[in-house]
Amino acid sequence: MSRGRLLQIKRRIGATQSLKKITKAMEMVSTAQIKKVEKRLEVVREFLKETKNVVSQVHLEIEHPFVTGNGKSALIIIGTDMGLCGSFSSEISKRALSLDRKENFDQIYVIGARTAPTFRKNEKVARIYEHAYDVPTFEFMQTLVTDMLSNDVARVKVVYGKFKNKLAQLPDIFVLTPFVEEDKKEHGDMYEFEPVGPDFQVKLIEFYATSVLFSLAFESKISELYARQNSMRNATENADDVVRQLTIDYNKVRQASITQELIEIVTGADALKER
């Protein structure tokens, strides 16, 4: 009986060790991806800064839905395509659901195959984008903005994974439109614009919305990668603990089996002596 138990524990130790190898490998993959993506974060931030700088010089006087806010309301959920990142994806879904309950949006746009199942049966979902990108692309964000504009969306809120630090990534809400102009710089009026006419401002506001979405998606991606790295590290550490505990159990059972065998031998020898 103890032999069966020993084999069972040994099998569990083996399984846990192979699981540990997988989680360790996934942690290393996440670390490599973070290094690659983090290098680009500075560029993305600089791009957004320059875009905001351009927009801040322009007095927006157009009848664009993103400026006036006249049209449908929409919620964009920037989720994840892959799981194994702890509660990151589900936290984003929960935050989005609670925001929708509160504000009752007209349409919902979901990015991410992992986040999609939560919203698949929701009637308000206008479009689900699954495996749209590995690392966010500007082109995809243009597609998203075009989709929203073709559906008469004017007021947009975004739920994304805010990157607080390497250990904390929290779902956050960003109000994308209607666009609120910040205080004008004094020299803003000195500018000349080309082309003259509303087309320039339309293109600019759409470019701005795309840039902001791109930067939010990028931040969400980094948060996802850090969340995955942390959860894989935790899983590896937990596997270590499980292996340690199982090894103790294994040794205990082995010792009990040896003791049992010794008792049987001694008892047998004593019985022979008595004859």
Added chain:
Amino acid sequence: MKVRIVTPYRIAEFSNAQFVVFRTVEGEMGVLDRRAPIIAKLAICDVRIKLDNGEEVYRVVDGFIHCDGKSNVVILTEEMGRPEEFDPHKYLGNGVSGKTAK
């Protein structure tokens, strides 16, 4: 004059530019040092930057040019690269970048 080409993927900087030539949606124009402030919508075009020691050419895809009147020119664009790196078929059509529905 300092010229920066800023895209979502990379940034190119030139601190010793003398003259920048590009094409807006209304036509070609050039910017010299301390030009009056302007923000213009760019077409898909080659940006030629004349430097102290030669000339650099980059192809940019849409975007805006921002000249602040203080010797700084920023070209904001979706994509940039050497002209020979571009696939012309991607941008054929109405002069706008191809969008793929995903």
